[in-house]
Amino acid sequence: MSKRYEMRFAGSGGQGVILASVIMAEAAVIAGLRTVQSQAYGPEARGGVSKAETVVSREKIWYTKVTAPDFLLALTQASLNTYTKTLAEGAVVMMDDSLDCPETLDKSRVIAIPILRTAKEKVGKAFTANIVAVGAINAALQLFSDEELMEAVKRHIPAGTEEINRKALDAGRELITAGQAAAFAHHLG
Amino acid sequence: MSKAVLMQGNEAAVEGAIAAGMRVFAGYPITPSTEIAEQSSLRLPQVGGHFIQMEDEISSIAAVLGASAAGVKAMTATSGPGFSLMQENLGYGAMAEIPCVIVDVQRAGPSTGLPTSPAQGDYMQARWGTHGDHPVIALSPSSVLETYTLIIRAFNLSEKYRTPVIFLMDEIVGHMREGVELPRPETLRINRRKPSFHDGANKQCYFVPEGMYVPAMKPFGRGERYNITGLAHDEGGFPTNNTQVAGKLVSRLLAKVEDNADDIIRVEEYAMDDAETAVVCFGGTARAAMEAVLLARAEGRKVGMFRPITVWPFPEKQLKARLPQLKNILMAEHNHGQMLLEVQRTAGGSVPVAFLGKVDGTVITPAEILAKLQEMEV
C-alpha cells in the first residue's frame, strides 16, 4: 500500500486540469497499472478552483483520494499556495513559471516551466495548456511510454484534433531538460 | 496493451443498465448524477432505445413507470433533491408492482446542500421516503466495476420481484474513474421479463398462486387489457375498499421482499473470520474503510470489514451471525448516523457500536477510521 503514487492537478475551472488528470489515469490503464481518478469542482462547469487527482499503483487501490500528493501540478497562484501545504515528503511540484514559488518549497523539487505561454505561443492555442502539461509531466516523471501517453490523449480528444494535441504533447516534453528527467523520474514500486 | 478501459462510475451505471436491457431512460439533470443522463442520451439511440429529458424528476420517474408498464426496462437517475421529488411515484411503482431502477447518486444535503460533495444521507429516505408501508430493495456499489455488475443485478431483482429497485450510489463512486475490464456479455445473467398471456383479455392480472409472491407481468399492447392503479386493488387490478383485500395486498408486497431476503441480500466481508472489531460501511465509504482495515491488520489488530451491498433490506441475519465473536463495531458512513440505527438495532446492546460520520461534504479518510479505532481502544 505504500507503493501508491498520488498526483494532484490544480488550477482554475476551464484550464482542463481534470482532463490532464484523466489522461494520466487513462495512460496508467493502458500501461496495465491500477488507477483511481477523481475530482472536486464547483457546481458550475466553468470558473472557480478546480482540483483533480490520480492515484497510480501496481496493486489494488482502496482509498480513492489523494491525502499527501507525491506530485502536484499547479496552474494558478491560488492553487499553488493552497495545495503545496499538504505535500508528501520529497514531492515534485510542477508550476507555471508565471507564478511566484512559495518560500517554503524545496526548490530542488520544483519544476517551474512556461506551460501557459508555450500553449499560447508555441502551440498556438491557449486551451492546449493541459496537454502541454501532460507532456511535461510524463517527460519528468517517466511513468509511461510516449506511445501509451499519446494513446491516452487520443481517447479523450475530439476526432480531427490529433495533430494539434501531438504538437502540444511534444512542446510539453521539450520543456523538460535531460537533467530534470534524470532527477525526477519515478519508478513505481 | 491492457484490455481495461478507464471508466467513470456514472458511465458504468449506464453501460451496465444497457447490458441489463434498459431501453428507456427518462431523467432531469442534477449534479452529481448528470453524466448518467448524458451517457444515456448518447448510447440509447445506438441500441434502439429511447432517452427523454423530462421537465422535472416527478415526470422522469412517471415516464419510467409508464415505459416499464409498456414492456420496456427503464431507469432514471438523480440526486437528493430529485430523489425527494420522486418519492410519491416510487410508492406508486411499489403498489402497482412496476419494475424499474432509480439511481440516486447521493450528495451532501439537506436541501440543495453541497451539490458536488459526497454524502450518504439518503439511506433512510431510500427506505422510508415514500408514504405508507411498502417494500424496498436498495443496492449500493463501492467501485466502478461493481457499479456495472450491481446495476445489472438491480434490474434483475426489479424484474424478479416486480418492484422499483433503488441504486444508491454516492458522489465518490459516481464521479471516480477506474480502469475496468467489463465482463463479456455472454457471461452476464439477465432476467428477462416473463409476460403472462394465459387468460386472454383477463380480469385477474394481479392473481398470485398460493405459495408464490409475484404476479406475472403483462405489458400494454400485447393483447391483454387490464387495469393498473395505485389505489388498493383486487387481483383484477381494480380499486377496492374491501379492507381484507387491501390488507392482503400490502402484506404480500412486504412479504415478497422480507421472505426472500436471503435471495436479495448480498454482503462483502473482509478479514471477518477472526475479527473482534467490525468496521461496517457501504458504498464509497468502503474504500477508506478497507484501507484502514488493511493498515490495522498490518499492525496485528483483529479488525475486519462488513459491507452491506444490499443496503435494504438491511442484512440483519448476516450481521447477527458475527455478533458472538465481536467486541466492537464501528459504523462509518457519510451522514449523521443512519445505517447506524440499523446496526444498533441488530446488535441489540450485545456489542457496543461506535460511530464515525461526516456531514461537511468531505470524505472520511483511512487515518480518521484508524484514529477512531484507537479511541475505541481496539
Next chain:
Amino acid sequence: MPSDLIHQYMRIDHLPHIWCPGCGNGVIMRDVAVALDELINDPDTDFDRDNIVIVSGIGCSSRAAGYLDFNSIHTTHGRAIAFATGIKMANPKLHVVVLTGDGDCSAIGGNHLIHAARRNLGLTVICFNNDIYGMTGGQYSPTTPTGDKATTAPYGNLDRPFDIALLAAGAGASFAARGDVYHARETTAVIKQAMLHKGFALVDVYSVCPTYYGRKNKKGDAVEMLKWQRDNLIPLPRFNMMPPEEMAGKKAIGVLAENDFPEYSEEYQKLIDRFAAKGRK
C-alpha cells in the same frame, strides 16, 4: 339495459360509476368510447382494442380509465401525461389517450401539460373540465371563474382562471380544441380528430358538476347547467358568424389550433435509424 357501446367498451362489472347524478363526466366518457369505436371500425386506421392505452391521473375524471375496457392505467395526481410520455416512448405504436381533469392537468400537472405540448409527442389528452375539485368535495380549481364560490373560496374566488385549450395552444400544442357535454356529437367528432392527429392533441371538454360547483354557485340543476352550455358554448362555424355584441360572454367550441409540427417519437426514430448501426453491442 346497457347499450351495445357500453357492453362492448366498458367494464360492466365495474359499473355503475362513482359519479354523482347529473355529472357530465359520463357523457365525456361515452364520447371517448364512441370516438374509439369509430376509429377501431375504420379500416383506414390502425386503431384496435389492444394498441390503445387509457392513462388517467387522480380526480373524478380519472376514474374513467377503470371503466373503459382497454389497457388502462390510473396513475398519481397530475402525472398522467408524464406516465403517458413513457408509455409512448417505450412503444410509439400505441395510441395513448390521457383522461384528466382541470385540477389534475392544469394545477398539479400543469408543468407536464405545457412541456408535453411543447415536445409534441403523439398523445391525446381529454380534459374533463368541471371548474372544481369534485373528488375532495368542491374546492376551487385553476378553471373556477373569478368570484365564484367553492369550499376554499367561501367569499368568492380571487384567482383568475386558466383557459386550458388556449394554455395548451400557447405552449405549442399542435392540436388544441374545446368541447362540452351539451354538444356531444360535435365534441365526439373533435375527440376523434384529436386521436387521429399526429402529435400532441388536447381537447378541453367542459363538464358540469351540479353537486359541488353548481350548488355552491346557484347554477341550477344539471339540466340548467346544460342549457347554459347550449346557449353560451357555440360551435366554431356559427361562432365566427356571430356579431361581436352577441359574442360577449360566449365561447367557441371546436378546433382552436392545428399545426403540422414534427412528432417527437418519429423524430427520435430518425436518430435511432442514424445511430443504431454504429452502436457498440
